[in-house]
Amino acid sequence: MSQTLPAWSEPFAADHRAALRRLAPFDTLDRAWAFGAGDGDGVVVAIVDSGVEGDHPAVGAALRESVRIELRDDEATVVPDEPIDAVGHGTACAGIVHALAPRATILSVRVLGADNRGKGQAFAAGLEWAIGRGASVINLSLSSRSEGMYATLHELADRAYFANALLVCAANNVAVASYPSLFAAVVSVAAHDARDPEAWFYNPRPPVEFGAYGLEVDVAWKDGGRIVATGNSFAAPHIAGFAARIRAAHPDATPFEIKTILAATATPAG
Amino acid sequence: VADQPDALIPTLRAVALRVEAARRLAPATGTAVLRSIVEATAALFAAEAASIALHDPVADRLVFTVAAGEQGQGVVGLAIESSSGVAGYVFSTGQPLALSDVERDARFGRATAEETGYVPRSLIAVPLVDDEGILGVLEILDKRGDGGFDLHDIELATIFARQATVAIRSSRIERDTASLLRTVLAAADGAAGDAGTALDADAIDAIVGEASAELDGDDDDPLWALADQIARLRTADPGQLELVRELLAVLVRRAERVGLRGGRPR
Numbered sequence: 001m002s003q004t005l006p007a008w009s010e011p012f013a014a015d016h017r018a019a020l021r022r023l024a025p026f027d028t029l030d031r032a033w034a035f036g037a038g039d040g041d042g043v044v045v046a047i048v049d050s051g052v053e054g055d056h057p058a059v060g061a062a063l064r065e066s067v068r069i070e071l072r073d074d075e076a077t078v079v080p081d082e083p084i085d086a087v088g089h090g091t092a093c094a095g096i097v098h099a100l101a102p103r104a105t106i107l108s109v110r111v112l113g114a115d116n117r118g119k120g121q122a123f124a125a126g127l128e129w130a131i132g133r134g135a136s137v138i139n140l141s142l143s144s145r146s147e148g149m150y151a152t153l154h155e156l157a158d159r160a161y162f163a164n165a166l167l168v169c170a171a172n173n174v175a176v177a178s179y180p181s182l183f184a185a186v187v188s189v190a191a192h193d194a195r196d197p198e199a200w201f202y203n204p205r206p207p208v209e210f211g212a213y214g215l216e217v218d219v220a221w222k223d224g225g226r227i228v229a230t231g232n233s234f235a236a237p238h239i240a241g242f243a244a245r246i247r248a249a250h251p252d253a254t255p256f257e258i259k260t261i262l263a264a265t266a267t268p269a270g
Numbered sequence: 271v272a273d274q275p276d277a278l279i280p281t282l283r284a285v286a287l288r289v290e291a292a293r294r295l296a297p298a299t300g301t302a303v304l305r306s307i308v309e310a311t312a313a314l315f316a317a318e319a320a321s322i323a324l325h326d327p328v329a330d331r332l333v334f335t336v337a338a339g340e341q342g343q344g345v346v347g348l349a350i351e352s353s354s355g356v357a358g359y360v361f362s363t364g365q366p367l368a369l370s371d372v373e374r375d376a377r378f379g380r381a382t383a384e385e386t387g388y389v390p391r392s393l394i395a396v397p398l399v400d401d402e403g404i405l406g407v408l409e410i411l412d413k414r415g416d417g418g419f420d421l422h423d424i425e426l427a428t429i430f431a432r433q434a435t436v437a438i439r440s441s442r443i444e445r446d447t448a449s450l451l452r453t454v455l456a457a458a459d460g461a462a463g464d465a466g467t468a469l470d471a472d473a474i475d476a477i478v479g480e481a482s483a484e485l486d487g488d489d490d491d492p493l494w495a496l497a498d499q500i501a502r503l504r505t506a507d508p509g510q511l512e513l514v515r516e517l518l519a520v521l522v523r524r525a526e527r528v529g530l531r532g533g534r535p536r
């Protein structure tokens with residue numbers, strides 16, 4: 001069973017979770033306080049991915065703006081985009097966030113092509129745009145393996161942190177290093193096998209500190225469809241959705257405070 | 271290097287010769303091993319077919335390289351977009367996938383399946399992955415009997431995929447060594463060019479080719495026959511190996527003396 005989980009997800013599997021048990025340092029915090037109304041009202045969540053299908057029932061009317069990145073001679077330009085998704089991957093993420101934080105608005109930044117892959121530069125340009133646009137939660141269910149992008153993405157992760165934007169990153173599905181999911185300034189997420197969308201676990205051993213619902217998840221897909229999919233890509237937007245709830249209830253919370261609240265209110269391990 | 275292009279070329283030629291000899295001595299990798307892996311996979315799963323598609327980074331295509339099972343043969347040689355269909359999904363995400371009702375899944379590329387002459391009902395696809403990244407995809411189609419694939423099957427498939435990945439990676443190391451030599455020779459060519467003795471790309475190929483050609487072709491070549499015998503020494507005990515090594519050392523010294531006197535050291 002644990003073999004079928006994506007990489008980095010092992011600590012969050014049922015038979016390993018006992019190792020996550022620890023003394024709760026913030027036992028006065030609970031989800032009712034953390035989430036408030038629990039609807040993500042007023043929060044802007046950016047989905048940097050393959051685009052978002054604006055008229056997909058799972059996205060509702062949450063999609064506010066769509067852009068894509070054009071690369072010409074290594075020069076990246078952000079241009080307006082149709083509310084479309086050539087793959088379904090971005091729509092899946094948006095659908096998960098919308099289900100958990102229905103009043104949050106969504107920005108779609110399309111950096112992946114129809115092949116579900118994109119240039120590192122487009123990724124960086126899209127992330128930079130999302131930070132500048134005022135998104136306070138940015139879901140990155142993608143990462144770059146390029147060592148050449150390391151410095152650029154590291155700088156952007158810091159910039160997001162200082163701009164009060166929380167980067168929620170899916171750990172890679174395979175056990176290779178990829179960025180920015182392994183940076184300290186981000187919230188890095190793998191998949192648990194608890195089959196409960198409201199469950200998430202905190203792992204005190206970095207780099208992947210959170211485990212969320214990512215095994216056989218029923219997700220939105222392109223052309224108004226749905227599929228059942230497994231992957232850290234679908235775990236990350238669950239944490240992004242919870243972060244949007246926390247942001248709505250505590251608008252001044254900084255990324256490290258949100259991470260702390262997420263850790264304090266995580267599902268008890270074991 | 272720039273000062274001694276003339277000395278460098280013979281050295282590289284000698285390296286090329288040794289790389290080729292090592293390649294000859296290595297156990298067969300490449301498609302033969304992959305074929306035996308897909309055959310074992312299909313047999314163990316009692317599946318209608320199994321196949322391996324490898325990523326061609328130049329064309330950015332997934333190329334089906336080997337297949338097992340009567341139903342599977344139509345796929346060999348087929349090159350698909352590296353993102354299309356189930357193989358493309360697994361390749362681009364690195365995430366294994368089991369589908370019990372292929373027709374109902376948006377990730378399934380019906381057109382591609384029809385091109386191969388076989389449209390499966392259920393399948394498993396797992397990435398061929400190691401620390402360096404994803405090399406391709408192993409697919410297993412339609413378990414015989416009425417049961418579909420389960421999670422345990424993905425685990426097993428992942429083990430077969432790991433075998434295939436090791437085989438592919440080791441055959442690539444050989445090929446990369448040859449291409450590395452070409453790169454070094456090209457660099458030496460650049461240095462030599464400054465000194466006015468430029469080699470063009472054809473000349474570089476000729477140097478590498480000539481080195482390999484000394485081992486090439488028929489098994490009657492005494493050197494190749496020797497390599498063959500050395501390969502069989504794998505099972506020898508350490509004492510026997512030491513004896514052979516000492517005998518060879520004597521013969522090599524003699525051959526080199528003959529070479530210095532004008533004979534051709536081979």
